[in-house]
Amino acid sequence: MDTEFVFNALSNLRRQGVRTFLTLIGVIIGVAAIVSLLSMGEGLNIAVEKQFEMFGSNMIFIYPGNLTGVAPGGLSGTSKITAADLRQIEAISGIDKVAEVYMTQTWVEYGGQKKNLMIMAADAEDASVFYDSGMLKIDEGRELQTNDPSGVMIGASVKNNVFDEIVDLRKTLTIGGMDYKVVGTLKQEQTVPGDQSNQNDVIFMSTDGLRRIVSDPSPLYIIALANTPENTALAAEEVEDYFIEKYGKRSVTVLSSEKILDMINQVYGIITLFLVGIAGISIVVGGIGIANAMIAAVIERTKEIGLLKALGASNSMIASMFMLEAGFIGLIGGIIGLISGYGLSSIVAISGTAAGFAIEAAITPEITLGAMAFSLIVGMGAGYFPALRAANLDPVDALRYE
Amino acid sequence: MFSVIDLIEASAKNLSRSKTRTFLTLLGIIIGVSAIVSLISIGGGLTSAVEAQVQRLGSDTIFVIPGAATFGMFKTTITTSDISNMENTSGVMDVVPIYSTSAVMEYEKEKSTISISAVESSKASIFDNVGFFELGEGRRIAANESGAVMIGDRIAHPTFEKEIVLRKQVKINGEDYKVVGILKPANTSFGGGPNSGNMVMMSYEGFKRIANDATPGIVFVKTTSKESVEGAADDIQAYFDDKYGEDSVLVSSSESILGQVNQLLGLITVFVVGIGAISMLVGGIGITNSMVTSVLERTKEIGILKAIGASNELVLSMFMLEAGFIGMVGGIIGIVIGYAFALIVSFAGNASGFALGAAINPQITFGALAFSMLVGMGAGFYPALRAARMDPVNALRYE
Numbered sequence: 148m149d150t151e152f153v154f155n156a157l158s159n160l161r162r163q164g165v166r167t168f169l170t171l172i173g174v175i176i177g178v179a180a181i182v183s184l185l186s187m188g189e190g191l192n193i194a195v196e197k198q199f200e201m202f203g204s205n206m207i208f209i210y211p212g213n214l215t216g217v218a219p220g221g222l223s224g225t226s227k228i229t230a231a232d233l234r235q236i237e238a239i240s241g242i243d244k245v246a247e248v249y250m251t252q253t254w255v256e257y258g259g260q261k262k263n264l265m266i267m268a269a270d271a272e273d274a275s276v277f278y279d280s281g282m283l284k285i286d287e288g289r290e291l292q293t294n295d296p297s298g299v300m301i302g303a304s305v306k307n308n309v310f311d312e313i314v315d316l317r318k319t320l321t322i323g324g325m326d327y328k329v330v331g332t333l334k335q336e337q338t339v340p341g342d343q344s345n346q347n348d349v350i351f352m353s354t355d356g357l358r359r360i361v362s363d364p365s366p367l368y369i370i371a372l373a374n375t376p377e378n379t380a381l382a383a384e385e386v387e388d389y390f391i392e393k394y395g396k397r398s399v400t401v402l403s404s405e406k407i408l409d410m411i412n413q414v415y416g417i418i419t420l421f422l423v424g425i426a427g428i429s430i431v432v433g434g435i436g437i438a439n440a441m442i443a444a445v446i447e448r449t450k451e452i453g454l455l456k457a458l459g460a461s462n463s464m465i466a467s468m469f470m471l472e473a474g475f476i477g478l479i480g481g482i483i484g485l486i487s488g489y490g491l492s493s494i495v496a497i498s499g500t501a502a503g504f505a506i507e508a509a510i511t512p513e514i515t516l517g518a519m520a521f522s523l524i525v526g527m528g529a530g531y532f533p534a535l536r537a538a539n540l541d542p543v544d545a546l547r548y549e
Numbered sequence: 550m551f552s553v554i555d556l557i558e559a560s561a562k563n564l565s566r567s568k569t570r571t572f573l574t575l576l577g578i579i580i581g582v583s584a585i586v587s588l589i590s591i592g593g594g595l596t597s598a599v600e601a602q603v604q605r606l607g608s609d610t611i612f613v614i615p616g617a618a619t620f621g622m623f624k625t626t627i628t629t630s631d632i633s634n635m636e637n638t639s640g641v642m643d644v645v646p647i648y649s650t651s652a653v654m655e656y657e658k659e660k661s662t663i664s665i666s667a668v669e670s671s672k673a674s675i676f677d678n679v680g681f682f683e684l685g686e687g688r689r690i691a692a693n694e695s696g697a698v699m700i701g702d703r704i705a706h707p708t709f710e711k712e713i714v715l716r717k718q719v720k721i722n723g724e725d726y727k728v729v730g731i732l733k734p735a736n737t738s739f740g741g742g743p744n745s746g747n748m749v750m751m752s753y754e755g756f757k758r759i760a761n762d763a764t765p766g767i768v769f770v771k772t773t774s775k776e777s778v779e780g781a782a783d784d785i786q787a788y789f790d791d792k793y794g795e796d797s798v799l800v801s802s803s804e805s806i807l808g809q810v811n812q813l814l815g816l817i818t819v820f821v822v823g824i825g826a827i828s829m830l831v832g833g834i835g836i837t838n839s840m841v842t843s844v845l846e847r848t849k850e851i852g853i854l855k856a857i858g859a860s861n862e863l864v865l866s867m868f869m870l871e872a873g874f875i876g877m878v879g880g881i882i883g884i885v886i887g888y889a890f891a892l893i894v895s896f897a898g899n900a901s902g903f904a905l906g907a908a909i910n911p912q913i914t915f916g917a918l919a920f921s922m923l924v925g926m927g928a929g930f931y932p933a934l935r936a937a938r939m940d941p942v943n944a945l946r947y948e
Contacts, residue, residue, distance in 0.1 A: 169838040173831040180827045211651075254797060263797050395653050395660025396708070422824060428584045429828035432577040436835040439573040443842045 170433075170440040171480045174522060177430035178484025179491060182518050184426050186492035188419030189509035195411050197505075199404055204376040205243075207383045208407065209236075209369040209390075210400040235389060236371060241382035243374040246270065247366035249357055255350065256321035258312040264305065265349045266322065268357035283346070288316045288331030296355040299327045303335035304347035320350070323360030327352065337505040379403045430521070433480070434529040441473050441533035452537055453545025462538040469534035470527050477526015478519065485518045560871040563843070574839040575879045577832035578921060582883025583890060584825040586917050590891035592818030593908025596811055603807045605679050609775050611782045612806070613768040613789075614799040626764040627798070631789075635770060638784045640777030645672045646765035648756055654704075654749065655720040657711045663704060664748045665721070666766075667756030670694065675769055681745040687715045687730035695754035699730035703746035722759040726751070778802045829920075832879070833928040840872050840932035851936050852944030861937040868933035869926050876925020880918050887917070 237245045249268040254261050269277070277283045283290075283300070291298050299320060306314045314320065318329050336346055371386060373379040380403055387401040402410075445452070452465060492508035499506035564571045613635070615627050627646070636644045648667040653660055666682070668675075670692045676682035690697045698719065706712040713719065717728050735745045770785065772778050782802050789798035844851070851864060891907035898905035 165841055166838055169834050169841070173834045173838075176827060176831055176834075180824065184824070254793060263793075395655070395662050398653070398662035422821070425584065425588070425821060425824045426827060428580060428825065429831045432580050432828045432831040432835065435573050435577045435580075436831065436838060439570055439835060440838060442569055442573070 166440055166443070167476065170436050170476055171483070173433040173436040174430070174477060174480025174526070175484040175487060177426070177433040178481050178518055178522050179487040180426040180429055181423055182485050182488025182514060183491040183495075184422045185419065185514050185518075186489055186508045186510065187495060187506070188415060188422070189511060189514070190492065190496060190507035192412060192415040192419075193509055194505045194507055195415070196408060199408055199411070204404055205373040205379050206404045207242075207371040207373060207379060207386060208402045208404070209371060209386060210402070211366070211368070211398070232390075232393070233369070236369070236386055239382060239385050239389070241373055241378045241385065243372045245372075246370045247354070248368055248370060249354065249361075250367040251357070251361060253323040253360065257310050257314060257318070260310050262309055264309065266352060266357070267349050268352045268354050270354050283351070284334040286332045286334045288329070290331060291351065291353050294355055295330070295353050296359060297325075297327050298330040298352070299356065300331040300333060300351040301329055302333050302347040302349045302351075305350055306332045309348070322350065322352075325359045327356065337500075337503055379405065430525055434477075434525040437473055437476055437526055437529035438533060440476075441469060441530050442536070444472075445469065445533045445537040448537075449540065449545045449548040452540050453542045453548065456540070456542035457546065465540075466534040466538035469537050470530045473530020473534070474523050474527035477522045477524070477529070480526070481519050481522025484522065485515060488518070556867055556870055557874070559867065560874045563847075563871060564874065567843070567846075570839055570842065571875065574835050574875055575882075577835040578829075578876060578879025578925070579883040579886065581825075581829035581832040582880050582917055582921050583887035584828055585822055585920075586884050586887025586913060587890040587894070588822050588825050589818065589913055589917075590888060590907045590909060591894055591905075592814060592821070593910070593913070594891065594895055594906035596814050597906050597908060599810050599814070600807060603803045603810075606803050607679075607771065608803055609772045609778055611770040611772065611778060611785065611800060611802050613770060613785060614801075615764070615766075615797070627768060628764075631792075632765075632768070634788060635768070635785055638781055638788075640772050640774075640781035640784075641770055642773045643672065643675075643771040645669070645675050645769040645771070647767050647769065648753065648760070648764070649766040650756075650760045652722045652759055656709050656713055656717070659709050659711075661704075661708055663721075665751060665756065665760075666745075666748055667751045667753050670752040670754075673750075673752075675771065681732075681735045682748075682750060683733040683745075685731050685733035687728070689730060690750070690752045690755070692752075693754055694729075694752055695758060696726055697729040697752065697755065698726040699732055699750040700728055701732045701746040701748045702734045704749060705731050708747075721749070724758050726755065778804065829924055833924045836872055836875055836925055836928035837931060839875075840868060840929050841935070843871075844868065844932045844936045847936075848939065848944045848947040851939055852941045852947065855939070855941035856945065864939075865933045865937035868936050869929045872929020872933070873922050873926035876921040876923070876928070877918065879925075880921025883921065884914055884917050 233245050233247065236242060246269055251266050251268075252263060253266060255264045285300075286303070288300070291300055299322070301314060301320075314329060314332075316329055316332065320327050320329065333346065333351075371382070373382040383401050383403045383406075387399065390399040390401070455465060456462075489508065489510055496506045496508040613627070632644055632646055635641060645668060649665060651662055651664050654663045670690050673682075673689050677684075684699070685702060687699070690699060698721070700713060700719075704713065713728060715728055715731065719726055719728060730750075732745050732748075732750065770781070772781050779802065782800050782805075786798075786800040789800065854864060855861075888907065888909055891909075895905045895907040
């Protein structure tokens with residue numbers, strides 16, 4: 148054997164190797180992009196859903212005003228919901244309890260500094276909803292007691308970051324001109340991307356405490372608890388009917404926690420779909436790469452195909468052979484791309500969580516099987532025409548091919 | 550030995566030798582480039598739409614918003630003395646406070662909650678040509694006319710069963726008002742103004758009949774010229790920071806709002822285009838693959854070229870040029886398709902009410918062209934190197 152022969156054979160192999168390798172990389176990149184996007188999108192969705200799971204499935208949120216019509220700069224006002232309204236709602240069969248949540252913003256003085264902070268207030272007995280569901284977790288001190296008009300609980304950032312001096316328990320904050328004592332501090336909460344309300348920056352007080360600085364507060368939203376999860380949807384409707392009758396259409400927006408979850412899922416779904424669509428373009432290009440490589444392979448192996456046919460292989464056998472090869476490239480690229488994609492999203496999730504964001508990488512059977520099936524199909528689809536050409540080669544001409 | 554033109558001719562000829570392969574490789578680049586170009590173009594169109602809206606608001610306008618949050622009912626109260634102070638700030642031409650509240654409107658026995666915005670009648674002209682609160686039918690509220698309202702086009706119809714036309718009477722929180730004008734449909738896009746279709750406008754005097762704690766929800770401040778905006782905005786911000794504390798009142802010029810919105814849009818565009826660029830990467834790999842095959846096929850030819858005196862550099866540039874050529878042709882077609890797609894999207898957007906344009910400018914065009922050529926040549930480097938380094942003797946013997 149001449150060394151040149153060996154050299155030729157080796158370079159043939161390497162040639163095949165490089166080409167297959169490059170084609171594989173194309174598929175891997177495309178699949179990795181799609182999988183990582185899907186994984187992060189689903190992860191975000193789950194993170195937000197978890198937040199809402201805390202609320203319990205029997206919660207109904209009532210927002211004064213029409214949510215879809217909020218304009219920047221406060222150009223839309225809020226309806227005044229009166230105490231009488233609240234009693235009426237509580238009286239609806241199917242509603243267990245009603246809690247009003249107030250929110251305002253005012254200047255807070257401490258240690259010689261003045262900062263503008265968010266204040267949230269609720270009646271202490273109703274507030275048990277927040278403690279029980281785990282929304283508010285006490286770090287130091289205690290919860291607000293009923294009728295405590297001068298106690299406040301502060302979020303983790305208010306304690307540590309907002310003012311130069313740390314705000315410890317039993318310190319006094321001057322809020323809206325009145326003095327309040329810190330009775331409890333809350334644990335640090337992770338920020339969910341897209342969630343504007345971050346309770347780390349909020350000060351909580353009782354409604355009696357709020358009335359010291361705002362004479363006639365109007366609730367930001369009302370939480371109504373249905374007595375059972377099954378009744379929630381019906382109860383929500385009755386509440387809505389009540390408001391429409393009294394204040395007319397568009398006076399309130401009534402959302403059950405289920406509806407909110409649906410809305411959230413929808414939004415994340417659309418965003419993810421859009422991004423995945425764009426990443427999907429790279430898979431299309433990868434598929435074109437597979438087709439290209441297969442065509443070249445068919446041409447190179449023309450003689451081999453002629454031989455196979457001469458030995459008795461049917462056209463469909465030849466076709467399936469090549470389609471299988473192409474599908475195989477797709478599948479392998481898909482698997483490696485899948486693993487890389489998950490790896491990428493996991494890295495993002497870990498660094499995100501380290502930075503305080505509640506991001507997860509979702510590894511689900513749907514994404515896994517879907518990605519694998521998709522890359523297999525793309526591979527086989529790409530191999531279709533080259534396989535057809537191979538199948539239709541005239542064996543006599545093929546054997547004569549130089 | 551070979552001129553550049555010869556090289557280009559040779560490239561084109563070689564590429565047309567294996568048409569299917571070249572076509573498929575080209576297709577990959579075309580898809581990648583058109584994806585990137587259409588995304589950038591649409592992004593650019595969005596930016597222009599926002600810019601246009603802010604221009605309409607006036608580049609000489611400052612927005613003063615009490616309380617940085619959009620929710621919350623205890624916003625910092627801007628008092629009449631605060632307003633006079635603003636009026637006396639140097640560079641300020643006019644101060645227009647806008648009061649808002651929500652109320653219940655009754656018409657023909659039907660009730661609906663509505664949002665009310667009130668402006669002093671003499672200053673209502675600030676809303677001409679601004680895209681929202683523009684007059685459609687009828688007339689604006691005259692000075693001190695406390696019993697007149699202008700209603701948004703969507704309140705006229707279809708909010709209530711019966712359509713509300715001019716000169717009809719409505720009850721708002723129990724008080725009677727006459728409809729003297731109907732607003733034009735709002736024409737705003739992202740970062741623009743509110744959707745005034747669902748709102749009701751009245752004069753300050755009319756507003757006082759139903760709401761007495763009148764503190765403005767937003768104050769428009771018009772300056773004497775574009776140049777004085779920054780100075781006036783700084784002065785006003787300092788005044789409020791001093792009086793009510795930091796973050797008590799948000800003061801921003803249309804410039805800064807524009808800047809913020811552009812920044813956000815820019816980030817989003819970069820992110821999305823980045824994802825689209827992945828397809829270019831895969832397309833480039835396709836070029837590499839195609840060139841590797843091409844080099845192998847032409848091993849003998851390369852041997853001959855070297856035998857008759859072609860240098861390694863010449864062979865290298867020949868193949869790199871071929872690859873760059875694929876990139877360029879794919880780029881040109883991709884740019885055209887990309888723009889076409891962006892135009893389709895903008896037409897569809899305009900049809901459904903979004904003021905969307907497609908940005909078609911030399912920067913995008915040349916940028917995309919240069920990028921695709923670079924990708925092509927970069928992709929062709931490795932195969933070209935292999936070709937250049939081939940031993941001519943072995944190459945000539947290749948079967």
